[in-house]
Amino acid sequence: MKPHPRGELPPRRDHPSRLFVEVTTRCNLNCFMCVKQQDGCTLSEGDMDPELFARLAPAFPQLESLVLNGIGEPLLSPQLEDFIRLARSSMPKDSWIGFQTNGLLLTSQRALSLVSAGLDKICVSIDASSPDTFRKVREGGELLDVERAFKELAIAMETCHRPGLQVGIEFVVMRGNMQELPAALRWAAGQGASFAIVTHMLPYDDEHAAESAYSICSAEAIAMFNRYRDEAIRRGLSIYGYLEARWRYSRSGDEQRLVDLVEEMRREAEQKGLFLDVKKLLQLEPGLSERVAEMFAEAQLVAYEVGIDLRLPEVALKEQRHCRFVEDGGAFVTWDGDISPCYFLWHRYLCYASGWRQEVQTKIFGNIADSGILEIWNSPSYRRFRDQVTAYDYPSCASCTLAPCDYVQTDRFEQDCHIGEIPCGACLWCMGVFQCLS
Numbered sequence: 001m002k003p004h005p006r007g008e009l010p011p012r013r014d015h016p017s018r019l020f021v022e023v024t025t026r027c028n029l030n031c032f033m034c035v036k037q038q039d040g041c042t043l044s045e046g047d048m049d050p051e052l053f054a055r056l057a058p059a060f061p062q063l064e065s066l067v068l069n070g071i072g073e074p075l076l077s078p079q080l081e082d083f084i085r086l087a088r089s090s091m092p093k094d095s096w097i098g099f100q101t102n103g104l105l106l107t108s109q110r111a112l113s114l115v116s117a118g119l120d121k122i123c124v125s126i127d128a129s130s131p132d133t134f135r136k137v138r139e140g141g142e143l144l145d146v147e148r149a150f151k152e153l154a155i156a157m158e159t160c161h162r163p164g165l166q167v168g169i170e171f172v173v174m175r176g177n178m179q180e181l182p183a184a185l186r187w188a189a190g191q192g193a194s195f196a197i198v199t200h201m202l203p204y205d206d207e208h209a210a211e212s213a214y215s216i217c218s219a220e221a222i223a224m225f226n227r228y229r230d231e232a233i234r235r236g237l238s239i240y241g242y243l244e245a246r247w248r249y250s251r252s253g254d255e256q257r258l259v260d261l262v263e264e265m266r267r268e269a270e271q272k273g274l275f276l277d278v279k280k281l282l283q284l285e286p287g288l289s290e291r292v293a294e295m296f297a298e299a300q301l302v303a304y305e306v307g308i309d310l311r312l313p314e315v316a317l318k319e320q321r322h323c324r325f326v327e328d329g330g331a332f333v334t335w336d337g338d339i340s341p342c343y344f345l346w347h348r349y350l351c352y353a354s355g356w357r358q359e360v361q362t363k364i365f366g367n368i369a370d371s372g373i374l375e376i377w378n379s380p381s382y383r384r385f386r387d388q389v390t391a392y393d394y395p396s397c398a399s400c401t402l403a404p405c406d407y408v409q410t411d412r413f414e415q416d417c418h419i420g421e422i423p424c425g426a427c428l429w430c431m432g433v434f435q436c437l438s
Contacts, residue, residue: 022070
């Protein structure tokens, strides 16, 4: 967390340091991994009203960044340039304004108007280096459209004398496209991209959960499991026979030695404060984490070679959690004015991030149509929430053998199993596998 000149960390300041503003929920594509394409999606469509956006103005003078997107394509907002100009007029000189886009609507005229309005950073989604994979992932889009968008941005930057505008890409990693990541980085560099954000896919149904490339166990748990797996092999045992041996009333000598070895692993994990779900570890696809790690290493080499600033996600969940949204002083605004603390709790939806069906509820602290943004930010409930999040005294549902439980799967969250009042135990954003423009 970056200290304030007066010493306060971002969550404790009297103003947000970062705003994420959903200018529209409409979109011109039908990407299969998007929450809007899932059965039962209840997200309403709409555009942010200019008068509502203007109510965010008291926060602008203290902002470090303003990200103008949420669930939707920002270029569908007819007031996007007006929003940029209004914010830029009072934001600090060293701050930045940006958004993520599919790029299909980035015409010559639109690129010029955005750059001249004061846009500082734009991130274009590609998710593939081959046209066929691109069409499969981003239904309704063509890779040639993205190439054209890059060209229009380059012309606009030169015309407006703004060579410092940052252009980058976002790549959503899945099992079906991860092998194209290194080539996509090379292609993007050739189009003028200076940075790349790579994130794992957040699956919204059980079918797409099979496309996830990250491990739902922590890297530390996997490392310990692999060490005991190898020890079992040295003793002439297979750790994958543990569950069958564990519940056998009468065990052979080898079965008892295997059970004893796994119990030794459990005790070591407990002594180190490490969450260990043996059943999940036994069900991991052998070699997947290694393949993903190798692909990320290759991507890092390509990025270094072509000069792209690359942000990679974790291969597996991090045991030590960090909520970048709260730690960096972020606040999230829906198109109709609700204020939430993070991406995870911004909307109501279903997901399968931890391998089971999870009902995520929104966490709302107020609406800017009714109260000022600074008033909401400094309300006792919002301040208490930020303090509790950064204390990290809440469960890790991804590592719990009892998940999902009634504390999590409820229409109205009241408390977790630690008797805490923040619904963050099931969040994987703080465990390093999901990233966004921030």
